[in-house]
Amino acid sequence: MTLTSDRKPGEGTAVLAINVGLPQPLPGQKREVLSGIVKHPVSDAVFLSFTGMTGDSQADLVHHGGPDKAVCVYDYSRYTVLEQLMDRKLNWGACGENLTVEGCAEEDVRIGDVYELGEATVQVSQPRQPCFKLGARYDYKELPVYFQESGHTGFYFRVLQEGEVRPSSIFRRISTDPSSMTVLEANRIMHQGKEDMEGIQALLAIPALSDSWRQTLMKRLSKLANK
Numbered sequence: 001m002t003l004t005s006d007r008k009p010g011e012g013t014a015v016l017a018i019n020v021g022l023p024q025p026l027p028g029q030k031r032e033v034l035s036g037i038v039k040h041p042v043s044d045a046v047f048l049s050f051t052g053m054t055g056d057s058q059a060d061l062v063h064h065g066g067p068d069k070a071v072c073v074y075d076y077s078r079y080t081v082l083e084q085l086m087d088r089k090l091n092w093g094a095c096g097e098n099l100t101v102e103g104c105a106e107e108d109v110r111i112g113d114v115y116e117l118g119e120a121t122v123q124v125s126q127p128r129q130p131c132f133k134l135g136a137r138y139d140y141k142e143l144p145v146y147f148q149e150s151g152h153t154g155f156y157f158r159v160l161q162e163g164e165v166r167p168s169s170i171f172r173r174i175s176t177d178p179s180s181m182t183v184l185e186a187n188r189i190m191h192q193g194k195e196d197m198e199g200i201q202a203l204l205a206i207p208a209l210s211d212s213w214r215q216t217l218m219k220r221l222s223k224l225a226n227k
Contacts, residue, residue, distance in 0.1 A: 013101060013115075014101065014102045014103060015101055015171045016092065016101060017167060019040060019042070019056075019092055019093030019099070019100065020046065020053050020054070021037070022036060022055070023058065026136045026137065028139060035058075035133045036058045037096035037137055038137065039096055039098065040092075040093060041093055042055070045118075045164045046164070046165055047164055048159060049070075050070060050162060051066065051159075067159070068126065068158050068210035068211060068212065069156040069210070072096060072097045072098045072154060073104060073154050073155050075101055075103070075104045075106075075154070076100050078105075081150075082094070095134065095154065096133075101171065106153065106155065106183040106184040107183075107184040108182070109182060109183045110124065110177065110181060111124055111125070111181055111182075111186055111203075112177055112208030114173070114174055114176070115157070115172065116170055117157075117171050118166060122158065124183070125155075125156050125157065126212070127155050127183045127190070128154040130148070131144060148191050149191070151183075153183070153187055180206055180208075186203055194220060197221065197225075200217050200224075
């Protein structure tokens with residue numbers, strides 16, 4: 001399959017795989033660390049609720065999951081670099097994403113974009129912030145840093161309308177605000193532009209931004225204002 005990363009959301013987007021998984025111990029840890037990062041594709045329909053997909057859950061509910069992070073999405077066009085980086089072939093759901101998709105690169109997707117996904121309606125809420133567990137899964141501790149520095153993190157959906165979803169479901173963007181910020185730019189502000197007050201203010205002005213990112217950025221802005 002030939003994939004292109006310059007396709008606009010809503011113009012050729014597709015769900016390549018729906019992936020779910022339950023928490024299990026990560027290998028190679030000094031103490032038991034549970035994680036839901038290992039996910040496997042399903043062929044049958046799953047129900048997507050306001051908090052996630054049937055058959056899927058997270059171990060750390062403080063930093064993962066919840067209404068603002070109900071669905072983790074990753075574009076398959078990013079797999080090629082990861083395979084070269086780690087010198088291994090990756091399967092669907094390799095990065096712990098619920099949806100492996102085509103045509104949703106971070107530079108094309110904006111915070112607040114709304115998509116039709118089968119019977120459900122979903123909205124982009126924030127970029128993903130991979131933790132150490134992603135690196136631990138592959139015994140490649142530098143992997144989260146690569147995600148952060150490249151900005152190719154994937155992103156999260158919140159669910160606006162619950163419904164059944166299957167791999168063959170219609171997946172298309174139905175609403176966007178061109179003045180909103182791309183996932184890639186939001187990542188830049190969060191990770192590289194920590195003193196970019198104008199950028200932080202612009203990101204905070206987006207109503208659809210998740211509460212967790214909003215709280216982090218408001219604290220950062222307050223510190224900058226008091227310097």
